[in-house]
Amino acid sequence: MADSPVPRPHYGGHFSLPQLARAAVYHAHGYPADATFEVIPTELPLGSSHAVAAGAWWAVEHASRGATNTAFVAWAAQRAASMGVDGQAVTSLLTEPLHAEVEAPHAGTALPLGAPLFQITGPIAQLVLRMDRFQTVLSLGFGSATRAAALCKAADGCSVIDDASIHHPDPETSSFLAWCGRVGGFSGTTHTTAGWQWELPVVGVPSEHSKLCNLGDAMIPADDLHAAVAGLVRRTTKSSVVLKRVCLDHEVTDETDLDRLQQLRRALNRYGHRRVRICARVAPTPEAVATVTKSAAPVDILILSSPWWGAASTACVPLTLPGELPAEARNPASRGPRQRRQLHRDGNQISLQPWGSTGLLHPLYSPRLPLPVVPVLLSRRSPLRASVHAEMLVPPDSSKVTGR
Structure with missing residues (x-):
């Protein structure tokens, strides 16, 4: 039939x-x-x-x-x-x-x-x-x-943010997925519509589209980390913006990226930004999440930008x-x-x-x-x-x- x-x-x-x-x-x-x-x-x-x-x-x-x-x-x-x-x-x-x-x-x-x-x-x-x-x-x-629960378990207490559901092409399914992430234990979502509809915590995260003057977030080019941090500090000082969160411009995948996160923390501390939180974009698998959380990398927030559902x-x-x-x-x-x-x-x-x-x-x-x-x-x-x-x-x- x-x-x-x-x-x-x-x-x-x-x-x-x-x-x-x-x-x-x-x-x-x-x-x-x-x-x-x-x-x-x-x-x-x-x-x-x-x-x-x-x-x-x-x-x-x-x-x-x-x-x-x-x-x-x-x-x-x-x-x-x-x-x-x-x-x-x-x-x-x-x-x-x-x-x-x-x-x-x-x-x-x-x-x-x-x-x-x-x-x-x-x-x-x-x-x-x-x-x-x-x-x-x-x-x-x-x-x-x-x-989502398995990812949160692998995160071992580190905040996990959903930055993927908002990109789903169907609006209704998109909101549903953001809600499911919260059910599983995610700390928040970037999906503002779902947050308003279903009382979910909405969190801003650094992205290539974020405006520093509005959010206090910034993406850091991994290939030129120290110069990027120095330039960022100059811009924030000049504009009186309070820097809140920074993130490398790609997913954390290996030991090299974990070492870059250490360098990023030291560079921020050197300029007096000890309270700036470091975000890490990771692949949506328990193994990838555990690789970051079990390392000594100074990560405060894990961001899932790829479909995790x-x-x-x-x-x-x-x-x-x-x-x-x-x-x-x-x-x-x-x-x-x-x-x-x-x-x-x-x-x-x-x-x-x-x-x-x-x-x-x-x-x-x-x-x-x-x-x-x-x-x-x-x-x-x-x-x-x-x-x-x-x-x-x-x-x-x-x-x-x-x-x-």
Whole structure:
């Protein structure tokens, strides 16, 4: 069904056509009963010891409203009808808002593999229709936040600043990535719009575009370091600008660059600028970050100017399905329905328990509970951020688990 002689309209790519067709079958045959699905992490980004929950708020925000692109709705209905699926059912499904209950851990919660990032209960047709959207957003959210956490761990207490998300070509994704960086532990971002929207710390950093007279930041040419510092000091003295931060004009990659940072510190101290902070642009890998922080280089701030984010592997698991759903209408890829469960943490161990209202999964959205204005983010000192081992998810005692 993905192949079509008619081009797919732009901005209609948030829905998977195979899932749309299956959802339309459910809708057309009158299966209104509720089902429960959850999205779980199945693989961690390289260098990460546990997952970091992120993206549930964004997944609901994306999916809570129906499709607004009329060209896409008409195209999808036509494609469905050509495959023998009720086109009217497709139109109805695409345009109706989400009617479901969502529970999720707060952003920043440390989770092992297999622990739910997102749990949703609602009419099966609506959930199947949107499951691709849920999984895509959560994969990028948890993957990016987990990568950010690994980078912060390698930084060993040194401030890490995101200077890359602002350059992402899609404005909405750009803001989302800046927020994920904060979830993972970044000290701030240069993305001013994301900072204003999502209450993120916005930090200025030296760049080739910065104006010394406005920011007190400066880029230092590594090949002519001493002359550059001397000239910088003359200009700041003449203009009465307070110099705040300096940075080499390229990423720190080897011992030569680390030695240049030492020379830069000595040169600044020689002119009385002992409080000027030295920034270092580094590659967005834990190894590159650790190379700088484990050296004796006098670095105060690490700047990530290259894309540091990325999606990670997730799976969508059906927990409860309507009893009247015929076998041929079920997803053949599923391993069969399970029962709904809650997460509990004891020390550095997280276990699955029979469903209850208290635990790590909190109500996020329902017909009676509007989505919060901004995502709930754990305090950076919250004990729920403390590391857990990916293999330490304790399965529930099946004899004690009951459905909702």
